[in-house]
Amino acid sequence: MSPRRRPFVWASVIALVTIAVLGSYCAPSAPERRQAGAGATSDIAQAALATYVPPGDLDQYYMFASGGHSGNVYVYGIPSMRHISTIPVFAPYPATGYGFDDESKAMLGEFTWGDVHHPSLSETNGEYDGRWLFVNEMNGRLARIDLRDFKTKQILGPIPNLHGNHASAFVTPNTEYSMMASRFSRPVPQRPVSVDRYATDYKGIVAGVKIDPKTGEMSLAWQILMPPFDYDLGDAGKLASDGWMFFSSYNTERATGKLEITASQRDRDYIAAVDWRAAEKAIEAGQFTVIDGVRVIDPAKVPGIVYLLPCGKSPHGVDVSPDGKYIVGSGKLQGVTTVFNWEKVQTAIRNKDFSGDEDGIPVLTYENIKDAEVPVGLGPLHTQFGTDGFAYTSLFVDSAIAKWKLGTWEVVDKVPMSYSIGHLAAAEGDTVSPDGNYLVGLNKLSHGRHLSVGPSQPESSQLVDITEEKMKLLYDAFTEPEPHYAQIIKADKIKAIEVYPREENKHPLAVWDVNEAGVTRNGKKVTVKMVAVRSTLTPASFEVNAGDEVTVAVTNIEQTTDELHGFGLLDYNINIVVDPGETKTVTFTARKSGVFAYYCTNFCSALHQEMQGYMVVR
């Protein structure tokens, strides 16, 4: 090549190389946040210290997390995020024999699943009192867990008229009521009506479930007929707003079909404010009709019970501030969360400052009741509270938590969540005096922030330190499907027993002496009174006839902590677990003849393997 041609070749080569280098430089490989690198090592060390609970030490808080469609409630320790226990509620759980013994089987009825959403701890004066935990379930049911023994004691429902019990189980500040509201409207009373007549013939329902202050026994007190909106979440008024209940709603378009579009057209839906004391008075005054055995109030006929607060846009969570003065509605399809001033709401009600009505229920004038639209970020869902007037709002779309201040409405900090946070729970964060300290983000996606376990990925829950101005992510935990709401209660508020005291056992089939154990027959009914104690099930064998109805009543006569005994009967699909001092029964028909072993399923002692016997069916 002649020297004068060389520049052109070089020029082309240099041009191509430059282009390639520029190209690879510009191509993005990771978002800026990730390119910036992980937190400094000292932060990690601090987080490790903050969450480390040494072996044998106890956590500061209990967290009760709903288990969604698993039907369970999960108990975690905070700050370790250790899963301590599972409380089966709406689904059989062989690990504790729940749903197998006669009592729990009767409680479950025909159901083998439930969709648990919102745990609600009992309160006294707006503070958690550590007595009971109420949980709702979509099939119109409510359950009460006694926190003395962490066992499900009552399941109420499915109650009539109300369909899709999502906006529940929120308790009022002195546990007068646990509330329910329908996510799915349907004809009331229940009857087949074409979906075409949804807007006029379908109804929503708000229900007040009375709680007995001594026993915690739940009973359906009254219902309120509501327009056919989808009632989503709720929170009871407290202090300034005590006596009121707030429910968010979407699909105020009264649409059917492709709801993701048709129910998202209005710029504002509603938060329904229900004066439950006024509802009580209406019931006393006889202002109700009985529908399907329930006393139902029609707010169009009984004014002063329900008011609608316009709230943008398709609000999900509605949360009342600790002092009860603010009601925070989070419109999931927008970038702001709306704060209503309770005093202004009351003034508007007094002055009949209405901008319209829905089926005779007054709609308050938005501009005159709202205090702020706080620009928290995209997809706000739920708000919890900390100390010093700080509020924490979960942002589903932004996948973050925003920290903002009540009164100044200033957003002061954000922390990313991995990923797509739904609910969040702060330590006693929905009471009249939140603790601050810890906040848990209950995320819907974990996207492989864990060892791979296949396509069915766990949800993630993340612990956040909220003691300082900046929120700090402390820990990732992976939670059973599917955490919706959770509540965090100071550990010392719960006084749990560790054995059932013998003197409290009033079970008619209980036997405390192995010599009293044995078989009694009454026609075709056979009762086996069985004693379980290390390391024998007495009687060690019994005989029945094919076709007999057999009741085995197992009393665990241990009074020692952690000495559980099981009674598993092979080939009969029976497994119950009996805690120390407890008597449980299981009743079945001896359909199969032959010899069947039973044994202690819950490991108990050195001679656990010897704890076995035979049922002979002739």
Add this chain to the structure above:
Amino acid sequence: MKAFLERTNRFLDQGLDVGPRLLMLAAAALLVLTYFVPLWNLTMFAPQYPNGLRLDIYSYTLAGGNGGQDIVEINVLNHYIGMRDLVNENFTEFQWMPFAIGAIALLVVRAVVHGTVASLLDVLVIFGYFGAFSLWSFGYKLYRYGHDLAPTAAVKVDPFMPPLFGYQKIANFEVYSYPQSGTYLMVGVVALLGAAFLWAWWSGRAARAGEGAS
């Protein structure tokens, strides 16, 4: 003036040496290669998508990352704000671009055979026009995508211009839009054709200088 035109005509009629013709052949080859690699890439990161959603634009198709799943995901997300689906049918570019690139490659080969500066200049101009028009066409398409949002969308956002080049924050997404190897190949085509042209001009000048001296 007349002298300038005569000089220009002489230059345009000038025959090309082997060197420039080889550069032009290389340019034609690069043009063919553009078919096999993406021209442009949009990558979107959000907290929920730590690995990003990738969308490659070829001369004849859209291709989502993650085995095509990313484009499905992008469309699912876009439907919340009422954006039309990104599908090949909405891009007429995918029909005429491969044809135009093929035609231009043939014209380059034709210019190699004809071997005149004029034919080289033709393909340079045509290719420049093609490049500019394609960019505008894609840009306008993006504009329409960001502005023709369904009024019934669940989430209302202000109409926006997706980034054609560089970084932009859209809702919870960090969006990066950059040219890919296909575009760099095309820039290479321009560079090679330009180099061939300069080469011809340089050697022509040397020849003209030689004539002037004789």
